[in-house]
Amino acid sequence: MPGNTRIERSAAELYRDDPERADALVWGRRDTLKGAALAAMGLAVGSAIPFARHLPRGVVPAALAQSGAPQFLEMEGKARLILQGERPLNAETPEHLLDDDITPADKFFIRNNGSVPTPAADPRAWKVTVDGEVNTPLELTLGELEARFPLVTLRLQMECGGNGRSGFAPQAAGNQWGNGAISNAEWTGVRLRDVLRAAGLKESAKFTGQHGADTHLSAQGPAISRGMRLDKAMDEDTLIAIRMNGAAIPQMHGAPARLIVPGWPGSLSQKWFTRIELRAAPHTGRGMGGTSYRIPVRPIVPGSRNNGADFVDMESMPVRSVLTSHAHGTRLPAGTRSLDIRGQAWAGDLSVRAVDVSVDFGQSWQAMAVAAPPNRHSWQRWSGRVAFPSDGYFEIWYRATDSNGRMQPHVAANWNPQGYGANPISRVAVLVG
Known part of the structure; x- marks a missing residue:
């Protein structure tokens, strides 16, 4: 080919590889789409773009924005979820599969922090401990919890704290969730506050620390152990759940018992729940402090390093x-x-x-x-x-x-x-x- 001939990348490739150059080529000095670029963009998305004149500068059409085809989970009993990671296993529910008012178990997203424990031989004999800043420490089986405290059934949202992470630029660390790390199952269980009151809260009890049976992939300690302010633990919708959608909780989702802390990061909804301690100071377990489930009080430079010293715990999730x-x-x-x-x-x-x-x-x-x-x-x-x-x-x-x-x-x-x-x-x- 002649030496002065240049082959330009497609609009899709250009926006993926060099967005600044793409903007320079696609947009003229007057911030309107050029004719040739508009035609190229229409060709890239497969049709004319009737509202192209309103496309904001720097916004890549959604049809071109995705880089690469997603991988999908192939697992018996689960829908075709978007695979986010295999070790530990994490998978996201595509938005169009979230159409049910009550999320079925097969469409429930998967969020693990470590190894999935061995299933309980006798779920009703599974024990939950309440200790720390209480007058009467408790150790109750699920059978005793169900017999002693009123059961409630509620539809409750549970959302990964990193849901939407793929929207950040530059890219932040962790699974690049879209919008599908969310569920709205119907949970049956006992109110956590009823159990805490039975243990007799001391005045010094201000925070909780939650514990589960899952271990870190290194086999060194728990996979995650987070805590919250006592106010949220005493919310009437915070549950020790023993059933999901009227059936036993699936093993992948925390059987035989898990916490449900609706509206706050899902990491607080401890799976394979075994113990809650009441504390005078914030919990220091894995997943607490630093930048873990914490957000800046004041904006920081995107892409910069930060130890999270002036961050605050993420609580109520955004709209x-x-x-x-x-x-x-x-x-x-x-x-x-x-x-x-x-x-x-x-x-x-x-x-x-x-x-x-x-x-x-x-x-x-x-x-x-x-x-x-x-x-x-x-x-x-x-x-x-x-x-x-x-x-x-x-x-x-x-x-x-x-x-x-x-x-x-x-x-x-x-x-x-x-x-x-x-x-x-x-x-x-x-x-x-």
Whole structure:
């Protein structure tokens, strides 16, 4: 070929490999898409882009944003989850599989920190200990817990503290979760506060430390042992769960008993639960202190190192939404001009007051209907209809607003080394025709 001939990368490759150069080529000096670049981008996504004039500078179309095809978990009794890691095993639920109001066991995401323990020979004989800053330490079997304390059944959200981590730039450490490290199962168990009160809390009891039977992959000590403020332990929705969706808890999800601490990082919902200690000072177990499940009080430089000395423990999870009626990359018949959509939204200890959707790259937004939760700490169903002016490539952007008025941001905020709290606006690509 002639020496002065240059082969340019595709738009998809360019945005993945060199976003600054991609912006320079795709956008003109007046911040509008150039004709040739617009045609190339349309070719890359497989169709014309009717609202291309509204595509914000620097935003890569969702159809081009994903780098590489995900790996999927192949496990008996589990849906086709996105594999995040094999040692320890971690897998994410694709958003479109979160359409059930009550998350079935097969669609429940997997989050492990170490080795899965051997199943209990007799689940009802499994023992739970309460000690530390209490007047009467307790050691109770699950059979005794069930006989002694009232059972409650609630739909409760449980979300990994790193859910949304892939939204951070630069990349933070840990599994690169999208939005699918979330579940909303129906849990049956006893209120933790009833058990703590039976042990007689001392005035010095201000914090908890939770313990489980799983060990670190190195076989040196526990896989994780976290704690929380006593206020959250005494919340009426914090449970020692013994059943999930009316059946025994699956071994992968913490059988025969686990804590459910809804609305806060899932690492507090100790699997294979064996002991809770009441403490006068914060717990110092594995997964506490430093940058573990902690976020900056003041913004830090993205990508910088930090020992977390001035961080605070992450507590109530931020507002988030998922679209469950249509998978990313859905193709619709030519001539489709409206689409009924739905999804779920949640906001940690708070509730969701609004969900808004855009199909023109955020130029305009349309309010969706948001249902009330069946009980506190359950996610909420949202639904509505969007319109398409023509065939072509569209993106459905969706954002939720919590009961305190905080809305999902356009980009992940408050970068931190271990990637907690990223909850940017989400988007799904749809091709009409």
